[in-house]
Amino acid sequence: MTIFGFGWEIMTNETNYQDRQWLDPDAEPFIQLRGVTKQFGSFTAVKGVDLDIYKGELFSLLGGSGCGKTTLLRMLAGFETPTSGTIYIDGMAMNDVPPYERPVNMMFQSYALFPHMTVESNVAYGLKRDGVKKSEIAERVDAMLSMVELSDFAKRKPHQLSGGQRQRVALARALVKRPKVLLLDEPLVALDKRLREQTQFELMNIQDKLGVTFIVVTHDQEEAMTLSTRIAVMDQGQFMQIGTPTEIYEYPETKLIANFIGSVNMFEGRVVSNDDDHMLVDSVETACRFELGAVAKAEKGAKLWVAVRPEKISMSTTAPQSVGTNQIKGTVHDIGYLGNMSIYRIQLDQNGSSEGGSLVEVTVPNQVRPKDGKHAIDWDDEVYLSWHPESSVALFR
Amino acid sequence: MMTPDADNKANIQSTHSSSVAGVGSRITELFFNKIHEKWRSIVVAIPFIWLLVFFLAPFFIVFKISIAESLIASPPFSSLFDWTEEGVITVRVIFDSFLYLVEDELYLDTYLTSIRISSISTLICLLLGYPIAYAIIKSPDTTRHILLLMVILPFWTSFLLRVYAWMGLLADQGTINDLLIWLGIIDKPIRLLYSHFAVYVGIVYTYIPFMILPLYANMEKLDMTLHEAAADLGAKPMSTFFTVTLPLTLPGIIAGSLLVFIPATGEYVIPDLLGGGNVSMIGKVLYNEFNANHDWPVASAVAIALLLALVVPMMIYQHVQSKEGVS
Ligand SMILES: Nc1ncnc2c1ncn2[C@@H]1O[C@H](COP(=O)(O)OP(=O)(O)O)[C@@H](O)[C@H]1O
Numbered sequence: 093m094t095i096f097g098f099g100w101e102i103m104t105n106e107t108n109y110q111d112r113q114w115l116d117p118d119a120e121p122f123i124q125l126r127g128v129t130k131q132f133g134s135f136t137a138v139k140g141v142d143l144d145i146y147k148g149e150l151f152s153l154l155g156g157s158g159c160g161k162t163t164l165l166r167m168l169a170g171f172e173t174p175t176s177g178t179i180y181i182d183g184m185a186m187n188d189v190p191p192y193e194r195p196v197n198m199m200f201q202s203y204a205l206f207p208h209m210t211v212e213s214n215v216a217y218g219l220k221r222d223g224v225k226k227s228e229i230a231e232r233v234d235a236m237l238s239m240v241e242l243s244d245f246a247k248r249k250p251h252q253l254s255g256g257q258r259q260r261v262a263l264a265r266a267l268v269k270r271p272k273v274l275l276l277d278e279p280l281v282a283l284d285k286r287l288r289e290q291t292q293f294e295l296m297n298i299q300d301k302l303g304v305t306f307i308v309v310t311h312d313q314e315e316a317m318t319l320s321t322r323i324a325v326m327d328q329g330q331f332m333q334i335g336t337p338t339e340i341y342e343y344p345e346t347k348l349i350a351n352f353i354g355s356v357n358m359f360e361g362r363v364v365s366n367d368d369d370h371m372l373v374d375s376v377e378t379a380c381r382f383e384l385g386a387v388a389k390a391e392k393g394a395k396l397w398v399a400v401r402p403e404k405i406s407m408s409t410t411a412p413q414s415v416g417t418n419q420i421k422g423t424v425h426d427i428g429y430l431g432n433m434s435i436y437r438i439q440l441d442q443n444g445s446s447e448g449g450s451l452v453e454v455t456v457p458n459q460v461r462p463k464d465g466k467h468a469i470d471w472d473d474e475v476y477l478s479w480h481p482e483s484s485v486a487l488f489r
Numbered sequence: 490m491m492t493p494d495a496d497n498k499a500n501i502q503s504t505h506s507s508s509v510a511g512v513g514s515r516i517t518e519l520f521f522n523k524i525h526e527k528w529r530s531i532v533v534a535i536p537f538i539w540l541l542v543f544f545l546a547p548f549f550i551v552f553k554i555s556i557a558e559s560l561i562a563s564p565p566f567s568s569l570f571d572w573t574e575e576g577v578i579t580v581r582v583i584f585d586s587f588l589y590l591v592e593d594e595l596y597l598d599t600y601l602t603s604i605r606i607s608s609i610s611t612l613i614c615l616l617l618g619y620p621i622a623y624a625i626i627k628s629p630d631t632t633r634h635i636l637l638l639m640v641i642l643p644f645w646t647s648f649l650l651r652v653y654a655w656m657g658l659l660a661d662q663g664t665i666n667d668l669l670i671w672l673g674i675i676d677k678p679i680r681l682l683y684s685h686f687a688v689y690v691g692i693v694y695t696y697i698p699f700m701i702l703p704l705y706a707n708m709e710k711l712d713m714t715l716h717e718a719a720a721d722l723g724a725k726p727m728s729t730f731f732t733v734t735l736p737l738t739l740p741g742i743i744a745g746s747l748l749v750f751i752p753a754t755g756e757y758v759i760p761d762l763l764g765g766g767n768v769s770m771i772g773k774v775l776y777n778e779f780n781a782n783h784d785w786p787v788a789s790a791v792a793i794a795l796l797l798a799l800v801v802p803m804m805i806y807q808h809v810q811s812k813e814g815v816s
C-alpha cells in the first residue's frame with residue numbers, strides 16, 4: 093500500500109461510541125431515510141424504509157436479486173426520485189437536488205467508464221467538471237492512480253484493461269472527488285474469487301484511511317460479513333434486520349435471515365417453561381429437550397424454532413455422562429471434507445420410528461489428520477450431539 | 490495490495506485446462522476456422538466485384554468520354570483509339586472539356602452553390618435530426634417503433650410525387666399562402682416556390698431520414714448509464730452532452746452527414762422543380778450539357794470534377810481517421 097497524503101478529515105470522536113455511533117443516542121446520522129418508497133407503475137420496489145447511516149460507516153445492503161437494493165442506491169445518488177418519503181444527506185433533504193449537485197459518488201455495477209477517454213481522463217473527469225485547477229487535477233489524479241496501482245495504465249483506454257483494472261479505475265474515478273458518501277453497486281461481482289478477497293480488504297483499507305461513508309450493495313453474504321460495520325438485510329423492498337455482522341449472524345430475528353446468512357439447524361418445538369434466565373422447549377420431532385439461555389418472550393405452549401449454527405454443536409461418539417438438555421443422538425449420514433474442516437450431516441434417531449429423522453449439519457475443525465483415509469468420526473458411526481444453552485436462539489417467524 | 494497479475498494468473502489457468510481437451514476437437518476447430526476464413530474472403534469479395542462492375546467500369550467509360558472531343562455524330566464524341574492507315578494505334582487525349590470548366594465561371598459558381606446548398610442542408614438535417622433520433626431512442630418501446638416507422642414511411646410514396654406535393658404547398662396560390670392570407674398574417678402571396686428557400690425545404694425534407702437512421706443506429710448502442718456516471722461526477726446536462734454524448738455519437742453524425750451531403754450535392758430534381766430557373770446546381774448543369782447541348786465530353790468532365798470534389802476530402806478524412814486510430 094502506498095502512502096496516502098490527502099488532507100482528509102479523519103474522525104476524531106472521543107466517546108466510547110467512536111466505532112459504533114449507531115449506539116450513541118446523541119450521534120447525528122449522516123444519511124437518513126424516512127418512509128422512502130419507490131414504485132414502478134403498480135410494482136413497489138422499495139416499501140417505506142427508514143434507515144440511519146452514520147459518518148464513516150461501511151454499510152452493506154444485502155439481499156437476493158430483485159429485492160430493491162440497486163433502486164435504493166439509485167435514489168441516494170439521485171437517479172430515481174422516491175415516490176414518497178425523504179432522503180437526508182448531511183442534514184439536507186435531497187428531494188429536489190439533482191445527481192450532479194449531491195455530495196455522493198457512485199461506483200456503477202457495470203463500472204460505466206467512458207470508452208472514448210483514457211484511464212487518466214476518466215479519473216480527471218469529475219474534477220474538471222468542478223473547475224479544479226489543472227495542476228491540482230494532475231496531482232490528485234496521479235495520487236489516486238498510484239493508490240489503485242494503475243499509474244502504468246494512465247494512457248490506456250478502458251477496453252484495453254482487464255476486469256479488475258476497470259474496477260479500480262471506477263473506484264479511483266469516484267474517490268478522486270473526495271465524496272462524503274461513496275455508493276458501490278455490487279463492486280466485486282465481476283472479479284474472480286482471489287481478486288475479490290484481496291479487493292475486499294483493499295476497500296476496507298481505503299475506507300478506513302479516508303473516512304468516507306461507504307454504502308455497498310451486495311448479494312454475497314460473505315462479502316457483507318467481511319466488509320461491513322453494519323448490514324441491512326433486504327427482502328422484497330423492505331429491511332428484515334439491520335445490525336452488525338455479529339448481531340445478524342448470532343442473533344437473527346427470523347428464520348429467513350438465519351437461513352440467508354450462513355447455514356443453520358432449525359428444530360421445531362413448544363415452550364415447556366419460561367422463567368427469568370432460561371427457557372425450556374420440547375422438540376416436536378425428537379425426544380430432545382432444548383434449553384435456551386437468552387430469554388425470549390413466549391407463553392407456555394407457544395410454537396417456536398430453536399436455531400443452532402453448525403459450528404456451535406459438539407459431536408462425540410461416546411454417550412454423555414448424564415442425560416440433560418440440548419442432547420440429540422444420530423448417525424453419520426454424510427461427510428464433506430473441506431481440508432481445514434469437515435461438514436457432517438447427521439441423521440437423527442426418530443421417536444419410535446425405524447425411518448431416519450431429519451438431517452443436522454455439524455462442522456468440525458480438522459485438528460487431527462484422517463488416518464488411512466478414515467476420519468476420527470466416520471460414516472455410519474453413532475454420534476451424540478450437544479451444545480451450550482447460550483449458543484442457540486429462539487425464532488418465532 | 491491488489492496485484493494486476495491476478496487476472497493474468499486466472500488466464501493462464503484457463504488456457505491450461507483447455508489444452509487438456511481432446512485432439513479431435515482441435516481438428517474440428519481447425520476445419521471450421523478454414524471454412525470461416527474462406528467464407529470471410531467470399532463475403533468481402535462480393536461487394537468488391539459489385540463495385541468493380543457497376544462503379545469502376547462506368548467511371549472509366551465516363552472518364553474516357555471526358556477526354557474525348559465533342560462531335561456531331563453518334564455517339565457524339567471522338568473515340569479514344571484510332572487506327573491509322575499504316576495500322577498503328579493512335580491515342581487522342583483532349584483536355585479541352587476540363588479546361589472549359591475552369592475557364593467558364595458558370596461552372597465554378599455552380600459547384601460552389603451546390604456545395605453551399607448541400608452543406609447548409611446537411612447542417613439543418615443534423616440540427617433537426619439529432620434531437621429527433623435522440624427523442625426516438627428515449628421514448629418507450631412501443632412509441633419508439635411507431636416513431637421509427639414514421640421516419641421511414643415517406644419512402645413508400647414516390648420521391649417525385651412528394652416533390653410535386655411540395656410545389657402544391659409552396660406555390661403562390663398554394664396551401665401555405667392561402668392559409669397565411671386566411672389567417673390575416675399577409676395580404677398578398679409571398680414568394681415561396683422557385684427560391685433557395687424552397688430548395689432547402691425540399692432537400693432537408695427528402696434527406697433527413699438518411700441523417701436520422703444512422704444516428705439512431707449509433708445512439709442505440711449508447712450506454713445510458715454513462716450519462717448517469719457523468720451526472721454523478723458533477724456534469725450538468727449540457728456538459729454531459731458535449732463531453733460524453735457528442736463524442737460517442739460522432740460516428741453516427743459523420744455517417745449521416747455523408748449520406749445527406751453527397752447525394753444532395755448532385756441533386757437534380759429538387760433544384761429543377763422547386764428552384765425553377767433561380768437556383769442552379771451542378772446536377773442541373775450536368776443534365777443540360779447532356780440533353781440540351783449534347784456536349785457529352787463536357788458533361789462527363791462535370792461529373793468527374795464533381796466526383797473528385799466529393800471523394801478527395803473524404804479520402805483525406807479517412808486517412809486522418811486511420812492515423813488517429815493507430816496512435
Ligand atoms: N426502471 C424500472 N422500471 C420498472 N421496474 C424496475 C425498474 N428498476 C427496477 N425495477 C424492478 O424493481 C425491482 C428491484 O430492482 P433492483 O433494485 O434492481 O434489485 P436488486 O438490485 O436488488 O437486484 C426488480 O423487480 C426490478 O424489476
Ligand SMILES: [Mg+2]
Binds near residue numbers: 161162
Ligand atoms: Mg442490482
